[in-house]
Amino acid sequence: MEVTNPLQRVSIGVLALLISVIFVHKKRKSYNKISIEDGANFVEGISLKVFTFEHLSEATNGFKEELGRGASGTVFKGVLQNGHKMVAVKRLEKEFAQGEKEFQTELKTIGKMYHRNLVRLLGYCFNGDNKLLVFEYMSNGSLADILFNQEKQPSWEERMEIARDISRGILYLHEECETQIIHCDIKPQNILMDGNWCAKISDFGLAKLLKQDQTNTYTGIRGTKGYVAPEWFQKQAITVKADVYSFGVMLLEIICCRKCVDSSKNEDEAILEEWVYDCYSSRKIGSLIGDEMVEEKKAERMVKIGIWCVQYDPSLRPITKKVLLMLEGTVEIPIPPSPSSFLSSI
Numbered sequence: 038m039e040v041t042n043p044l045q046r047v048s049i050g051v052l053a054l055l056i057s058v059i060f061v062h063k064k065r066k067s068y069n070k071i072s073i074e075d076g077a078n079f080v081e082g083i084s085l086k087v088f089t090f091e092h093l094s095e096a097t098n099g100f101k102e103e104l105g106r107g108a109s110g111t112v113f114k115g116v117l118q119n120g121h122k123m124v125a126v127k128r129l130e131k132e133f134a135q136g137e138k139e140f141q142t143e144l145k146t147i148g149k150m151y152h153r154n155l156v157r158l159l160g161y162c163f164n165g166d167n168k169l170l171v172f173e174y175m176s177n178g179s180l181a182d183i184l185f186n187q188e189k190q191p192s193w194e195e196r197m198e199i200a201r202d203i204s205r206g207i208l209y210l211h212e213e214c215e216t217q218i219i220h221c222d223i224k225p226q227n228i229l230m231d232g233n234w235c236a237k238i239s240d241f242g243l244a245k246l247l248k249q250d251q252t253n254t255y256t257g258i259r260g261t262k263g264y265v266a267p268e269w270f271q272k273q274a275i276t277v278k279a280d281v282y283s284f285g286v287m288l289l290e291i292i293c294c295r296k297c298v299d300s301s302k303n304e305d306e307a308i309l310e311e312w313v314y315d316c317y318s319s320r321k322i323g324s325l326i327g328d329e330m331v332e333e334k335k336a337e338r339m340v341k342i343g344i345w346c347v348q349y350d351p352s353l354r355p356i357t358k359k360v361l362l363m364l365e366g367t368v369e370i371p372i373p374p375s376p377s378s379f380l381s382s383i
Contacts, residue, residue, distance in 0.1 A: 085145070089164070090169070097126050102114040110127050124159060125172045125175065140163055141163065146215070146216050147241075150215070152205070153205075154203065154205045154238060155237055156229055156238065158171070159171045172239070175229035175230060180199065180236060181226045181228075184294055185295070187294075199236045200364055202237070207238065207357050211277045211356075212357065218241060220283075221244045222240060222244075222261060223287060224263075224264045224287060225287060226261075264287065265282075265283070266282035267282070268351055282351075285310075285342075285345070289309050289340075292326070293309065293326070293327075294327070313325060316340075317344065322337050325340065339364075341370045346360060348373070
């Protein structure tokens with residue numbers, strides 16, 4: 038039916054506008070209700086959620102159950118979505134001193150990153166001095182928990198798969214993600230294991246959240262003793278090769294199932310990289326593996342990769358892509374030179 042009366046046309050137009058306003062209002066009210074019930078809102082353009090401090094405090098039962106503690110903060114166990122989703126909530130230390138806008142900008146960059154060998158960042162909270170990050174929960178703890186515990190130690194093949202998992206995650210950070218990230222603290226405590234025993238790198242974005250620029254820095258030493266690359270002590274610019282060094286130290290730990298620095302050992306064995314090279318050069322690879330039945334050629338191959346990664350000169354270390362190819366057995370590995378030790382002097 039055609040409407041010819043101008044008054045009727047106006048009335049129909051007003052009625053349509055009212056219906057539209059009511060529909061939009063109901064939709065917005067429904068969205069707000071979902072957001073309030075979930076205790077979080079989505080950040081525009083990415084899947085990160087912005088949590089309220091009160092909600093995370095409730096989710097962690099007042100930050101009661103501690104999962105771990107590091108230089109950047111403390112991690113607590115939490116539960117979201119009416120008890121159906123386990124999360125890990127990291128409460129950052131006050132040294133993370135950026136303003137809210139800078140903090141959120143960095144988080145948006147990190148929030149776009151996704152890889153099966155990185156612990157997934159789910160959301161965050163910015164509330165004055167309270168800065169918290171919400172991560173997926175990793176049910177099988179850290180690599181350190183299993184590697185240095187004789188009752189939990191994985192088999193040789195399982196350990197080698199863990200090493201490959203870690204290298205894939207580092208490769209993503211160095212070469213494949215939108216913004217290059219140098220981790221600066223690769224170590225077993227920062228490698229977490231999910232329910233399927235897949236290794237994932239944690240704290241991969243914290244270097245970007247620090248107020249110093251970590252991709253090209255001359256700042257003070259960051260990282261953990263035993264895993265820190267020599268260039269940190271030489272006041273040289275830090276590149277991705279610093280992570281390669283740390284990975285190499287950890288690879289030797291994965292091979293030998295012992296810590297890189299062990300004062301309980303005799304002087305010849307206390308520094309892992311020195312002992313490994315001595316065993317390699319004197320053809321005593323079996324001493325590194327212990328009683329485990331491992332084909333010597335396979336063991337020697339992994340040892341050579343580790344030695345290349347811990348070279349004192351960064352230019353001698355392979356890039357992460359090459360490391361992964363060597364771990365996968367697709368490229369030949371030349372005989373490595375002796376790495377120069379610096380740990381004994383610090």
